Amino acid sequence: xxxxxxxxxxxxxxxxWVEPPSGGSRFVRCCFPGEFVxxxxxxxxxxxxxxxxxxxxxxxxxxxxxxxxLRALVDQLPELRTRLEHTQMRHRLDSFFSTGEAxxxxxxxxxxxxxSCFVGIHVTEPGETVVVAGSVPEVVYLFAEGRVETSTRxxxxxxxxxxxxxxxxxxxxxxxxxxxxxxxxxxxxxFDADKLRALAASAPPEVVGVLESLE
Numbered sequence: 001x002x003x004x005x006x007x008x009x010x011x012x013x014x015x016x017w018v019e020p021p022s023g024g025s026r027f028v029r030c031c032f033p034g035e036f037v038x039x040x041x042x043x044x045x046x047x048x049x050x051x052x053x054x055x056x057x058x059x060x061x062x063x064x065x066x067x068x069x070l071r072a073l074v075d076q077l078p079e080l081r082t083r084l085e086h087t088q089m090r091h092r093l094d095s096f097f098s099t100g101e102a103x104x105x106x107x108x109x110x111x112x113x114x115x116s117c118f119v120g121i122h123v124t125e126p127g128e129t130v131v132v133a134g135s136v137p138e139v140v141y142l143f144a145e146g147r148v149e150t151s152t153r154x155x156x157x158x159x160x161x162x163x164x165x166x167x168x169x170x171x172x173x174x175x176x177x178x179x180x181x182x183x184x185x186x187x188x189x190x191f192d193a194d195k196l197r198a199l200a201a202s203a204p205p206e207v208v209g210v211l212e213s214l215e
Contacts, residue, residue: 004041004067009033012060016091017053020099028098030057039088041067042074043081052095089121089189093142096162102213110199110207117195124148124182130165131180136173137166139190146186150178166193167215171200171208 014031031037031054040051074081097103097111106114122141124130130141130148142164149158159165159180169176170193200208 004038006036006038006041006065006067006070008063008065009035009037010061010063013057014060015055015057016094017055018051018095018099019053020104025053026099026104028052029094036084036087037062038067039084039091042070043084043088051092085121090115090118093118093189102210106207106210110203113199113203114196114211117191117199118189119192120190122188122190124186124188126182126184128182129179130182130186130188131176131178133177133179134175136175137170137193140167140170140193140196141165142189142191144187144189147183148180148186148188149183150180152178164215167196168212171197171211173197 009031011033014037016028016031017025018028019025037054074084093115094111097106097114103111103114117140119139121144124146131137143159143161145161147158148165149156151157165180165188166176168174196211200211203211
C-alpha cells in the first residue's frame with residue numbers, strides 16, 4: 001500500500017490552498033506550531049486523496065506520523081477520533097467559507113469569527129427531532145450528510161448538503177415555523193447561536209446579509 005502521513009507543525013508556518021470549481025487556487029489559512037495537518041489520511045478511506053495543497057511559508061519543522069498507525073490508534077481511542085474529526089470538520093468549514101460564492105466575499109477576519117462559532121458535530125438517531133417548531137434555536141445546524149426533512153399537510157421538504165437550519169431564526173430570535181426530523185442517521189455541524197448573534201450585532205450590514213443568505 002502507498003504510505004500516508006499526518007503531521008503536527010513543530011515550528012514555522014504552512015499555508016493551505018484549495019482549488020475552487022471556478023478554477024485557480026485560493027488561499028484558505030495558515031497552519032502554525034501545534035496544528036494538525038493531514039487528518040484526512042487518518043479518517044478518510046484507504047484510497048482517500050488530498051483535499052488541499054499545503055505549502056511551506058518559511059523554514060518549518062514537522063512531527064511526522066504514519067497514517068496507518070494513527071488509523072489503528074483511532075480505532076482504540078474514541079476520544080482521539082473525536083478530536084481528529086473536530087479538526088477535520090474545522091478545516092472543511094474553513095475551505096467551505098473560503099470558496100463559497102457568498103462567504104468568499106467576507107473579510108478574512110469575519111470568516112475567522114464565523115468559523116469560531118463552530119462548536120462540534122452532532123450525529124442523530126433515526127426519528128430524532130432536530131429542530132422543534134415554535135422555539136427559537138439555541139444552536140444552528142449545517143447539514144452534512146444523511147437525511148433530515150420536514151413535512152406539512154401539503155408538502156415535504158428534505159435538506160440538501162451544506163444547508164443551514166435555523167440560521168435566520170437564531171439571528172433574529174424568531175421561533176421556528178416547522179419541525180425538522182432526522183429520517184436516518186445524519187451528521188450535523190453545530191454552531192453556537194449566541195456567538196452568531198454577537199457576530200451579526202457587531203458586523204456591518206453586508207456581513208449580516210451574507211449570513212442570512214447561507215440558509
